[in-house]
Amino acid sequence: MSRTKARTTLLQELEEAMRRSSAQGVLYGQTVANVAGIANSDLECMDILYLEGRVTAGRLAEVTGLTTGAITGVVDRLEKAGLVRRERDEKDRRKVFISVVPEKAMKIGQLYVPMQQAMEKVFGAYSDEELRLLLRFATEGYKGVLAATEALKSLLDTPPEKRPDLKLKKLRRET
Amino acid sequence: MSRTKARTTLLQELEEAMRRSSAQGVLYGQTVANVAGIANSDLECMDILYLEGRVTAGRLAEVTGLTTGAITGVVDRLEKAGLVRRERDEKDRRKVFISVVPEKAMKIGQLYVPMQQAMEKVFGAYSDEELRLLLRFATEGYKGVLAATEALKSLLDTPPEKRPDLKLKKLRRET
DNA sequence: ACATATATCTTAGTCACTAAGAGATTTAGC
DNA sequence: GCTAAATCTCTTAGTGACTAAGATATATGT
Numbered sequence: 001m002s003r004t005k006a007r008t009t010l011l012q013e014l015e016e017a018m019r020r021s022s023a024q025g026v027l028y029g030q031t032v033a034n035v036a037g038i039a040n041s042d043l044e045c046m047d048i049l050y051l052e053g054r055v056t057a058g059r060l061a062e063v064t065g066l067t068t069g070a071i072t073g074v075v076d077r078l079e080k081a082g083l084v085r086r087e088r089d090e091k092d093r094r095k096v097f098i099s100v101v102p103e104k105a106m107k108i109g110q111l112y113v114p115m116q117q118a119m120e121k122v123f124g125a126y127s128d129e130e131l132r133l134l135l136r137f138a139t140e141g142y143k144g145v146l147a148a149t150e151a152l153k154s155l156l157d158t159p160p161e162k163r164p165d166l167k168l169k170k171l172r173r174e175t
Numbered sequence: 176m177s178r179t180k181a182r183t184t185l186l187q188e189l190e191e192a193m194r195r196s197s198a199q200g201v202l203y204g205q206t207v208a209n210v211a212g213i214a215n216s217d218l219e220c221m222d223i224l225y226l227e228g229r230v231t232a233g234r235l236a237e238v239t240g241l242t243t244g245a246i247t248g249v250v251d252r253l254e255k256a257g258l259v260r261r262e263r264d265e266k267d268r269r270k271v272f273i274s275v276v277p278e279k280a281m282k283i284g285q286l287y288v289p290m291q292q293a294m295e296k297v298f299g300a301y302s303d304e305e306l307r308l309l310l311r312f313a314t315e316g317y318k319g320v321l322a323a324t325e326a327l328k329s330l331l332d333t334p335p336e337k338r339p340d341l342k343l344k345k346l347r348r349e350t
Numbered sequence: 351a352c353a354t355a356t357a358t359c360t361t362a363g364t365c366a367c368t369a370a371g372a373g374a375t376t377t378a379g380c
Numbered sequence: 381g382c383t384a385a386a387t388c389t390c391t392t393a394g395t396g397a398c399t400a401a402g403a404t405a406t407a408t409g410t
Contacts, residue, residue: 010306011298017313022200024320031327039397058357070398072359077397094357094406114326118319123186125315131185133305134312138192140300144293145199151289152206214366233388245367247390252366269375269388 032111038081041066045074046083046100046108054099056089083108207286213256216241220249221258221275221283229274231264258283 033043041064048063049055061071075098078084082104089095123131208218216239223238224230236246250273253259257279264270298306 007303014306014310017310021313021317021320022197024317025197026201028320028324031324035327035330067399068358114323118323122315122319128182130308131189135189135192137309138196140297142196142199144297145196145203148289148293149203149206152210155210242368
């Protein structure tokens, strides 16, 4: 092994570091839900509503992967908490649009402040040039993970006994 | 706004990209659990067992944040699936060590192959120098998120009416 | 009009989780 | 050594979010 870290070591460390930070990110989200006093899926839906604005119940089911029945429950709870409103579409009265109630939802937004501050601090240490590299990486990483997820999902449709036996290069860590 | 992307825009895009890739990472994990036919927490425990090796039931509860009762259920299911074994500690017979059964667990390890391949492909496009930057970022990012989580958790112990009113800089996205 | 499609909600049942406390074993104090 | 307290896992009862299937209401195509 050379004086500068060998590439394989570097890759392993990188994988490990990304796994950890990603896991911690999940934990942050759970903590937000916890402090806000709502379920995890409820928070996820609030997130989607922030990103997409006014959205139908069916769309929420689509994006979250939950059944429409489950979404009914999510929206019931959020509505009871005053965080969202149901609005029937006047053009197509089957549809129900869900929209956030900004004043209430803001309190949840506040829970992301510690995270934003932490990220600001981290990002602050990098030049524009470096940030562009990080952006490129994040974007490509996303595409990679997306593709991997699709590849894995296709296994779900294949009956177990017919699955191509993937060659496992190494266990994720020897113990 | 200058010809090169303004820094604020860059930061926003970066935040967005990281959020998306992180969310997709979670989805990958859920898909793995799905294909493996085990619950999410069960998979998380398998992960911990890979990382830490032979571990007590109590330690699993500690790391996952589940109650010991819940862990009993997790281990019951994993044991029934043949993925782990319970082993009473001979020195302290109250303790129960959990250890993976490598032959069976390998099948789950295989489900990470698509992800590993995707990551290899992404990482392959970067120089050692660049990878070191990414590693540094991932490590610092982890610390940041960890600190943010702790900060948020401390709110949990503060009764809601006494919570310092965090100043919300901006909603995460205007719609 | 009528059948079919679409969007949400309802119902019944399942599963992982928590809280509380019951064993079983170890440790500490006297 | 013996008893009390502490530690570790498991058990029990109850809860809450989820799915599957189908009910309800509205829209669309022939």
